Amino acid sequence: MELQKIFSYTALAVVLLACDGPSNRHPVPYVFLNETVFLNSPSAFDLQFVGGTYLRSDWGHGGLVVYRRTNFGEANDFGAYDLRCPNHLSLPCGASTLKDGLYAECACDGQRFLLFDGSATSGPTTWGLLPYQVQFDGVSLQISNL
Helix, strand or coil, rough: HHHHHHHHHHHHHHHHHHHHCCCCCCCCCCCCCCEEEECHHHHHHHCCCCCCCCEEEECCCCCCCEECCCCCCHHEEEEHHHHCCCCCCCCCEEEEEECCCEEEECCCCCCEEEECCCCCEECCCCCCCEEEEECCCCCCCEEEEC
């Protein structure tokens, strides 16, 4: 009787683990990233001001942008996003470019994303840009996907 119970619970656990359901995973996979950006460096000078951006084309899948949202002195002041368009992963045109300091625009189809929060504003996808974690110590940003 006890063996039958163990078998039943094991079978139930296997079935529940196998039923993944609809995927809520972002289409752009994370690239390992653990980098530091110093706000006093000349390349990141714009991040000292609200609306400032810092762009690294060699980070992430399609480059990475850091955007300064507010000036409260905390990590939520900043957003960091992979610039790979979620609906054009493998196409060369799938890297988004910055427009007007407010948007990233997919070169393939003109899909626009707000730099403030990475959300899609127009176009065929409802996925936003892939966010990365940001930590802020008052002097530098630690950007990662850990």
